[in-house]
Amino acid sequence: MKPFYVSLRPFLDYRSFKYPMDWGKVFGNDRPLEVEIGSGNGEYLARLSQGQPEVNFIGFEEYCERIHKTLRKLSRNKQNNVRILRMDIRTAFDFLFSPHSVQYVHCLFPPPWPKKSDAKHRLFTTNFLKLTNNRLVKGGVLKIVTDQYPYILWIEEQLPGAGFDRQLNHIAATYDTKFERKWVEEGQKEFFELLLTKVENIDITQKKEENLKYYILDRFDPHHFHMEEFSASGIAVIFKDFLYDPARKTALLHVLVNDEHVFQNIRITIFQTSDGWRLKLAEGTMLMPTAGVAKALELVYQAALVSA
Numbered sequence: 001m002k003p004f005y006v007s008l009r010p011f012l013d014y015r016s017f018k019y020p021m022d023w024g025k026v027f028g029n030d031r032p033l034e035v036e037i038g039s040g041n042g043e044y045l046a047r048l049s050q051g052q053p054e055v056n057f058i059g060f061e062e063y064c065e066r067i068h069k070t071l072r073k074l075s076r077n078k079q080n081n082v083r084i085l086r087m088d089i090r091t092a093f094d095f096l097f098s099p100h101s102v103q104y105v106h107c108l109f110p111p112p113w114p115k116k117s118d119a120k121h122r123l124f125t126t127n128f129l130k131l132t133n134n135r136l137v138k139g140g141v142l143k144i145v146t147d148q149y150p151y152i153l154w155i156e157e158q159l160p161g162a163g164f165d166r167q168l169n170h171i172a173a174t175y176d177t178k179f180e181r182k183w184v185e186e187g188q189k190e191f192f193e194l195l196l197t198k199v200e201n202i203d204i205t206q207k208k209e210e211n212l213k214y215y216i217l218d219r220f221d222p223h224h225f226h227m228e229e230f231s232a233s234g235i236a237v238i239f240k241d242f243l244y245d246p247a248r249k250t251a252l253l254h255v256l257v258n259d260e261h262v263f264q265n266i267r268i269t270i271f272q273t274s275d276g277w278r279l280k281l282a283e284g285t286m287l288m289p290t291a292g293v294a295k296a297l298e299l300v301y302q303a304a305l306v307s308a
């Protein structure tokens with residue numbers, strides 16, 4: 001049987017670092033950084049990192065199964081110049097990268113969301129283009145490759161004010177990735193490669209991680225605990241579930257938190273200790289410490305006070 005993957009070394013758990021990340025420390029050197037958005041099964045990331053040992057590559061992908069396939073490919077790569085993270089690139093650019101820190105951003109076949117009603121899901125909005133511009137070094141390049149010409153036209157509408165010069169190339173199949181092969185099999189012969197070069201810097205402030213508080217309560221009554229949904233100033237907090245174990249005097253809440261494009265499922269626990277009740281994020285909760293998470297903790301604290 002083929003091993004699932006040989007080494008987890010390229011997989012990075014961003015929770016164990018301070019933001020913005022010190023990429024020099026991660027890689028052990030200060031070589032230029034290149035990013036791949038939506039690295040899929042990792043063919044291109046593996047080829048790039050193998051072919052350019054003088055550059056450090058960081059792939060971002062949301063699907064676990066594709067990350068597993070990427071790790072399998074990367075395990076054949078003897079170099080230590082590649083990392084992969086399971087994360088939305090918008091959150092990554094918000095938190096993990098400082099301004100002027102990335103040399104090149106690659107994105108092959110981003111989901112085009114072709115229906116007009118789904119346009120809100122498209123990645124390369126003016127705001128995201130401005131954020132990418134800010135994270136790129138002067139003269140840095142964002143390359144977007146797609147099979148969909150209307151998607152190129154839509155991105156071009158987003159470009160004014162984002163600080164890029166554009167060049168569009170009509171190309172044949174070039175990249176040999178899973179999605180390119182799929183379109184080739186379906187008969188597509190022409191693809192579109194948009195090269196955006198940073199010519200003017202767009203100022204964007206670095207997002208800071210919130211300091212998440214622990215709360216202490218003198219009293220807490222799980223039987224009278226009740227939460228309301230919250231939505232204001234770009235933050236939404238929705239309470240999904242509340243479980244209470246009377247034997248262990250421990251409550252567990254499932255909460256959905258949304259700050260702009262960052263959507264997180266978190267767990268908050270309230271448990272009895274010798275000096276009262278303690279309220280905090282449950283262990284192992286995967287999260288970016290955003291303003292929305294801080295707000296969710298505060299809302300649970302207020303509701304717990306009312307319950308007592």
Ligand SMILES: C[S@@+](CC[C@H](N)C(=O)[O-])C[C@H]1O[C@@H](n2cnc3c(N)ncnc32)[C@H](O)[C@@H]1O
Pocket residue numbers: 037038039040041060061062063066087088089090107108109110111123177178179180
């Ligand atoms: C159509 S696939 C292309 C994959 C690969 N580049 C290829 O050519 O085979 C798009 C990929 O982008 C990833 N993706 C979409 N939006 C993303 C985002 N905001 N951040 C990170 N990855 C994203 C998806 O998970 C998906 O694997």
